[in-house]
Amino acid sequence: MTSTIPHQLAAAPSSAVPPETAAPPELLSPAPPADAEPGLRSVAVVGLGYVGLPTALALHRSGVAVRGVDVSRRRLEAVRGGQVDLLPSDLLDLHAALASDGFSVGDDPTAVAEADAVIICVPTPVDDHLSPDLGPLESACRAVVDWARPGQLLVLTSTTYVGSTHDLLVAPLAARRGLVAGRDLHVAFSPERIDPGVVEHEQGRTPRVVGGTTAECTRRAADLVGRLTSSVHAVSSAEAAEMTKLYENTFRAVVLALANEVAGICRTLDLDAVEVTDAAATKPYGFLAAYPGPGVGGHCIPCDPHYLLWQMRLHRTPTPLIEQAMTSIAHRPHEVVARAVEVLSDQGRGLAGARVLVVGVSYKPGVRDVRETPALEIVRGLEQRGAVVAYHDPLVPELRLPDGRVLASATDAPQEQWDLLLLHTVHPGADLSWVSAHPLVLDATYRFAAAPQRHVV
Ligand SMILES: NC(=O)c1ccc[n+]([C@@H]2O[C@H](COP(=O)([O-])OP(=O)(O)OC[C@H]3O[C@@H](n4cnc5c(N)ncnc54)[C@H](O)[C@@H]3O)[C@@H](O)[C@H]2O)c1
Structure with a gap:
């Protein structure tokens, strides 16, 4: 367990935030062409893993200079050597990017200061007790706060508890650096939806959700992630965007737990669970197919709902359905x-x-x-x-x-x-x-x- 206390949902965002009207939910139009954003020349991507590296490559393709920052020497060597788990098209892009002037990677966090925008996508795992391990996220945000400069746009994309953008960026920027989000620089949350290894779910066709500390923060972040996808959905706050990500992955966890349970029912009744699921999936509304399996893995579904459960324990808010799904997944x-x-x-x-x-x-x-x-x-x-x-x-x-x-x-x-x-x-x-x-x-x-x-x- 870390020392970070989740931001109280009931509390107003930061008192340091200027009283700017938050943006209403809306579907923003696709990103303007690169030359419509003369201010954005370079982006630093902090964390070059399954999410950060494809993001860095997509940004580079969109025409900005990209500096990738990662604390792991091993990971940096793998990236430089092209020995990474990427879709074939991204692997080709990596070789081309490494040979170009506008793409570099390294472990020096001060590189953040040189970028016009910073995207943070470091891991947010759980520990052996299934409690959030916020160590990597806190450390990455601390470094970004240390090296942030006026005029920058900071976008957190790691999946995390509701209030993280405020607690780990907005509040320390004001307290330690005297930089007010929405006035001196811009801060937003935009959850990642990368589906590693699945070509059909490529970034460019997957809509992104964005919520900023102020309406202008949201707009600027939408312009940035609009370079990665053709569709950006704005919400009224960073907290709403954080909760959106937790909801979508919790939904997936519940449905997968149900799919495994239904598979047990089908075995009892001597039916084929896949045949039944395929048939149910022909319903054009109200059903989302999920298939049974040996369990649920990866860095998202077995972990993310625990961020929500952990936060709700603080609020003493019961979450029996999610608890049951996560217990069932772990079992x-x-x-x-x-x-x-x-x-x-x-x-x-x-x-x-x-x-x-x-x-x-x-x-x-x-x-x-x-x-x-x-x-x-x-x-x-x-x-x-x-x-x-x-x-x-x-x-x-x-x-x-x-x-x-x-x-x-x-x-x-x-x-x-x-x-x-x-x-x-x-x-x-x-x-x-x-x-x-x-x-x-x-x-x-x-x-x-x-x-x-x-x-x-
Ligand atoms: N993997 C997925 O399918 C997926 C999909 C959507 C969202 N996400 C979310 O995206 C985030 C990143 O996940 P990932 O799968 O890319 O993780 P990852 O473990 O593949 O990569 C994270 C990278 O961050 C680096 N890192 C750790 N601490 C750092 C620090 N302080 N400064 C700089 N670099 C640091 C690590 O060395 C690693 O290379 C997580 O919050 C995850 O929940 C993941």
């Missing part, structure tokens, strides 16, 4: 392990001593990211019950387990015999024809009907 890998026990037991054997191959370990198809991947809990659970576990994932050559051990992907796995294949992630284009030849398959993806001895969770 899902244990259900997968329990099902593995059941499936093996139906064959007259136990999990102890069984050779189990987990197929695919990243948290979703097409990415190398293993943050919060359910595979970690599943491997741990299988091993705790005595199974001999290996994994096979062409995108993840090594997997660091919670106990510090590092497993290497079993490249020869398709040729070997396994007591149980546990399908966790199926990457696009992966040749899994060998799976069908195996006698026992637990398909936690619900997508591999081809395997003859296939069981679902």
Whole structure:
């Protein structure tokens, strides 16, 4: 737990903010062409991860000079060497950008002072107790406040609790630097909606929400994010934009928890959960398809709703539905392990001593990211019950387990015999024809009907 106390929702924003009328919600028109913003020549992007790097590249494509700032030397080396997990088109852009004059990366936070605008997109994870770990965000915001200068635009994009923009930027800018948001410089929140590895959800076609400290802050931030997308939706405050992001990801968490529960119902009734979901999805309104799986991973859905739960505990506001969804999501890998026990037991054997191959370990198809991947809990659970576990994932050559051990992907796995294949992630284009030849398959993806001895969770 960090020392930061969430900003009270009932409190007015900062008393240091000038009494400017907030912008009404509206859909802003697409960004003006680059030459309509003569003031914006350079942008600093703080945090060059799954979100920051594609954002930096898109800004560079839009015609501004970009300076990427990251505290991780390892990450900077990977970026400079082009060894990063990006969509193929972004990877090409990265090589071109690195060879150009207007794109550079480094670890010096003072570079922030040289930029006309600063975008902050550092991680906002949860700790082992599922409480927000605000360390990276607080540290990044502290550095930006230290080096901010009059006339700049500062846009926070990390998913975080409601009031963060005020607490971590607006208030310290006024208190430590004497810089008033809306008067001396502009501050806004605009949540990221990048969907790593999914070409259909590319940034340029994904609308962005923007809420500033004042109406002018909102307008300037909308101009900036309008360089990244063709549609910008303005809300009345940074707090409304922060809550928007938490709501959309909490919605997703609840729907995924429901999808897993419905899959259990379908198994009980001997129905195919995917067939039923596809059929329900033909309804043109009021239903959003979500599919069951081995659990929910990545840096967003298993983490973001905990920022809301944490904040609501301060307010003593009950959130039973979200609590239940997050408990169910956290428990899902244990259900997968329990099902593995059941499936093996139906064959007259136990999990102890069984050779189990987990197929695919990243948290979703097409990415190398293993943050919060359910595979970690599943491997741990299988091993705790005595199974001999290996994994096979062409995108993840090594997997660091919670106990510090590092497993290497079993490249020869398709040729070997396994007591149980546990399908966790199926990457696009992966040749899994060998799976069908195996006698026992637990398909936690619900997508591999081809395997003859296939069981679902
Ligand atoms: N990954 C996603 O799919 C996704 C989608 C939408 C929103 N988000 C949100 O965007 C934010 C960033 O997520 P991400 O997935 O890009 O994280 P990430 O871990 O991939 O990258 C974050 C980068 O920030 C760097 N960093 C950490 N502290 C820093 C500091 N003080 N100064 C400069 N750099 C620092 C890290 O070294 C890392 O390279 C999070 O709040 C996340 O919830 C993520």
